[in-house]
Amino acid sequence: MPGSPGGSFSTRPDAGGRRLRRVLLAVFAVAVLLVLIAPLSTTDQADSLGLPVLVDKSQIRILTTIAMFVVMATAWNLVGGLTGYGAFGNVAFFGLGAYACAVLVDPHKLHLPMLAGIALAPIVPIAFAVLVGLPLLRLRSHYFSIATLGTAVAVGEVVKNVEYLGGANGLFPPIVRRGDLLFLYLMVAVAAIAVGSVYLVLRSRFGYGLIAIRENEDAAAVLGVNTTLYKVAAFALAAGLTGLAGAVFAVWNSFINQELGFSLDFNIQMILMAVVGGAGTLFGPVLGAILLELLLQALAGQGTVAVYAQIGLGLLLAVTVIFVPRGLVDFFGGSSRLSLGYLRRTLRETSV
Amino acid sequence: MALLSLVHVDKRFGGVNALTDVGFQVEQDEILGLIGPNGAGKTTLLNCISGVFPLDGGSIHFAGQRISGLPPHRIARLGIGRTFQVVKPFLSMTVRENAAVGALFGASNLQPRLAFQAAEEVLELVGMAAKSGHAVGSLTIPDRKRLEVARALATKPRLLLLDEVMAGLNAVEVEEALDMVRTVHRSGVTIVLIEHVMKVVVGLCQRVVVLNFGQPLAAGTPEEVLRDERVIEAYLGEKYAARVRRAGG
Numbered sequence: 229m230p231g232s233p234g235g236s237f238s239t240r241p242d243a244g245g246r247r248l249r250r251v252l253l254a255v256f257a258v259a260v261l262l263v264l265i266a267p268l269s270t271t272d273q274a275d276s277l278g279l280p281v282l283v284d285k286s287q288i289r290i291l292t293t294i295a296m297f298v299v300m301a302t303a304w305n306l307v308g309g310l311t312g313y314g315a316f317g318n319v320a321f322f323g324l325g326a327y328a329c330a331v332l333v334d335p336h337k338l339h340l341p342m343l344a345g346i347a348l349a350p351i352v353p354i355a356f357a358v359l360v361g362l363p364l365l366r367l368r369s370h371y372f373s374i375a376t377l378g379t380a381v382a383v384g385e386v387v388k389n390v391e392y393l394g395g396a397n398g399l400f401p402p403i404v405r406r407g408d409l410l411f412l413y414l415m416v417a418v419a420a421i422a423v424g425s426v427y428l429v430l431r432s433r434f435g436y437g438l439i440a441i442r443e444n445e446d447a448a449a450v451l452g453v454n455t456t457l458y459k460v461a462a463f464a465l466a467a468g469l470t471g472l473a474g475a476v477f478a479v480w481n482s483f484i485n486q487e488l489g490f491s492l493d494f495n496i497q498m499i500l501m502a503v504v505g506g507a508g509t510l511f512g513p514v515l516g517a518i519l520l521e522l523l524l525q526a527l528a529g530q531g532t533v534a535v536y537a538q539i540g541l542g543l544l545l546a547v548t549v550i551f552v553p554r555g556l557v558d559f560f561g562g563s564s565r566l567s568l569g570y571l572r573r574t575l576r577e578t579s580v
Numbered sequence: 581m582a583l584l585s586l587v588h589v590d591k592r593f594g595g596v597n598a599l600t601d602v603g604f605q606v607e608q609d610e611i612l613g614l615i616g617p618n619g620a621g622k623t624t625l626l627n628c629i630s631g632v633f634p635l636d637g638g639s640i641h642f643a644g645q646r647i648s649g650l651p652p653h654r655i656a657r658l659g660i661g662r663t664f665q666v667v668k669p670f671l672s673m674t675v676r677e678n679a680a681v682g683a684l685f686g687a688s689n690l691q692p693r694l695a696f697q698a699a700e701e702v703l704e705l706v707g708m709a710a711k712s713g714h715a716v717g718s719l720t721i722p723d724r725k726r727l728e729v730a731r732a733l734a735t736k737p738r739l740l741l742l743d744e745v746m747a748g749l750n751a752v753e754v755e756e757a758l759d760m761v762r763t764v765h766r767s768g769v770t771i772v773l774i775e776h777v778m779k780v781v782v783g784l785c786q787r788v789v790v791l792n793f794g795q796p797l798a799a800g801t802p803e804e805v806l807r808d809e810r811v812i813e814a815y816l817g818e819k820y821a822a823r824v825r826r827a828g829g
Contacts, residue, residue, distance in 0.1 A: 433684045433692060440681045443670035450630050451735055452656035452685030508672075 251560045252511055255518055262291055263416055288408045292480065294521045295415035296473050300498035301505065301513035302422040303469035308499065309507035310426075310435065311462045312442025313365065316373040317380030318470050318498060321353035323489030325471025326478035327387060328352035330399035333479060342404065346414070346475040353471030354464050356383075361463040365456070384490030398485025401478055411480040418476055422469045426510055429465075438462055442508075497524070500541060504548045506555025515556055583608045583643060583770050584629070584739055590637030591621075591628055591794075598624045599794045601638070606739065611761075611771045613785035613802065617814055621794040622774045623665055626741045630662045631655040642739065659687040661737030663728040665744045665774070669716045676712040678727055679703055679734045686735020699734055705767065706730045706760050722753045726760065733764060740764065742773040746780050758783055778806065790814070
């Protein structure tokens, strides 16, 4: 590769690694700090203690949403990033988890305690992932993407037309009073489980097998990787994690319907976050989820600005895929200085 | 008993008979050459042995066990490794990681820490130890072919199927590759290799099987086979064979 100093891209100089660590640490420090000070400074408690309101309810809601997207982007990364299968319907897992939880905790249906409902809900999306994964994961590239998108839309439509699931009205899990902080912590815990899972996967035989499948599925198979089992397992793990986020969302929001559970916005946002942050890396999807959700929140709810936010997101994806195809994590931590040179180089290396 | 035996193997693609009634055996510890003109079905045969293609007839047995019908990963697990004619490296990984994937799976089936150790040993064996930290993208073609062998070898196969590992190499590189194959063979691995470079076939193989239009044409020592008129005809056409016959006779 002419013009790329230092040779191979996989041996990163220390400076790049340190810069990446600094950026990530800063982002996490802010997130952790906000979560930690939250109990001291919600409107209610701050008032009663006479403290200034540092984090109000809407900000707690934003933090919870960020954690939710950290889960979804991280789970998507297992299939889209590590295994190289561009799943485009993971929101189905979210919706199924949410609906499953709503049914489990509903006083007129199964009436389980909330935490039991959340813990059991992922069984439904996991079973669904195994069932549809076996045929769908035989497809490759865009055929797989289209098939997963179609499946997600279909499941949403079916759910909407089932009387037991409330039809178009949806379901209303019991409201948990003063649950803001509880749900923030629950969602952060689920995010920690998701990131921890990917961390463990990356160090295991399973993780190497998934990356081998992404790089060359035929070679992986003759080396002894049970490609079908591995792909379905990755798909099911992603489904379980995404479903867990959906389950927490259902009780947090105390309302779930087809538009919320099978939202195509969520579907695209989680992919965008993973890709912008850095698909195939551990922290890329986390970084992407935090930055993009903050950006969305900053732009949302301001009338016509919301429309521009959508356009901006589309542009962001296009620019990222073209100039920073390995994601922001690579951009900040890559072997080169932050410069136009980096953008030019990756453009040359990754274009056909 | 033979390590590998093929019995009446048939493989069709639509109306094309890629392999018809192919049967031969590979003995423990030998190097068997598989030769034949382009399109004779050599690579198809390797794909059938390694489980990439299902058979349409016949059966394949390895170490006394029927392997035809098993998926590729099970066959790899039993101890058959292979390389691809067009190398298929894991591009985002380093040389060491590529070899380690082999050691993590196949008959080797090691835990990650041990797999990386095993990877270093295999890279040493094929002469790639100095490049173990390199990105695969920076490797030359001969090195990529070496890596392909190293990765297959890391699975700890009893039988290694090599698909044209010498193709596209210059004379010096072929000599190096010959040394590599001999080293691998000495380490106790039975080898079946597809090759067009006759120098390699003669220099390495104890026995050769010739395929033509998906059927076995001849078998024997390299010297016998290369003198066989049917083989010369298959490679060079009837006219040339006739000329050789006249000149020889």
